[in-house]
Amino acid sequence: MTVITENASASNPARWVGRILSGLVILFLMVDGAIKLVPWPIVTETMDRMGYGSSDTLMRGLGLITIVCTVLYAIPPTSILGAILLTGYLGGAIASHVRIDSPLFSHTLFGLYLGLMIWGGLWLRDPNLRRLIPFRR
Template sequence: MEARSMQPLTKGFSYKRLWAGRILGALPALFLLVDGGMKVFKPPVVVEATVKLGYPESAIVGIGMLLLVCTFLYLIPRTAVLGAVALTGYLGGAVATQVRVSAGGFNILFPVFLGCLVWSGLWLRDRRLEQLLPLSDKGS
């Protein structure tokens, strides 16, 4: 197995692809920022929904802050991969929570869908990630 060199981010990189990645990444980021903000401000509907999922009311602000930190890490280009990994963990917890309370299919699949958007957007806009996780092996 030969080592691949990391190519410069701009060499052969399409601006359409870059903007597609930014848009795909912005969609889940906006949703997650709103979700995290709502948990921090704790309107009654959020408190009620979170308590129904089995979490104590005292944990809601902490969960919201964690989500906001993970999302901000994802939005900063230098820490985007770390943010995507952190969001993957957060969204995995959301899936586990929905499975634990026997929620329907959409509630279980929505965090998976968000995670796919997060990683798809990052893959499209970061050439290093494409080199790490190639979808095809053009070199062989």
Template sequence: MKATPLVWTGRVLSALFVLFMLGASVAPKFFMPEIAREASRPIGVADENIPLIGVIELIGTLLYAWRRTALLGAVTMTALLGGAIATHMNAGSPLASHTLFGVWLGLVMWAGLWLRDADLRALLPLRRT
């Protein structure tokens, strides 16, 4: 079956989310630990928690990327992003650029999944007919 433009848009949004998470969030926690520590200290994240956060991000992102577990990955990542939002609120980070970044990222993630998954669109329609 040929994929529709709607599905391709969802795949692109999902790929952008996965690439961002792996490149800008997961990789620094494992391969650039000093940069990750410097970014995390001002918002109150202890140095010893950074690798664990990276593992949770990696697992959630990989679950999201695989079609059969994408919904579980999206729920996992939503929880993680909620924690990031709360952490930034508690630290007094700028609203639009830091605190709400988890919201913007979550919107891209869920939009990608909703567009690429017909079952999810049927479960959560934009409007009922």
């Protein structure tokens, strides 16, 4: 398999848009993971409302998973692995919202929106991923 260099096959603006999009996702997910590490009442109430109970241990575990997967996404050599793991994590969040009949566009599909930003940002900034998943004109 041929590896494409950073300068090949993508415009500089596209790479910057990808970096900005990925940066926003990373910032959001790091904050999301961090607030789960602290037993804030709003987080435990939300977990309880979703049917997972108000377990501080579960909440901290999910926060740690979020942070680890996000760090993997943020590091270029492991970014695809991080994106795959975050996609699975977000799929679980979507399933949880479907189960409790959350509002569709604001809550249930939020994981889909975030997943599209994860993969869109990565696709724009990673020429190897663009080669693996090309869009035809």
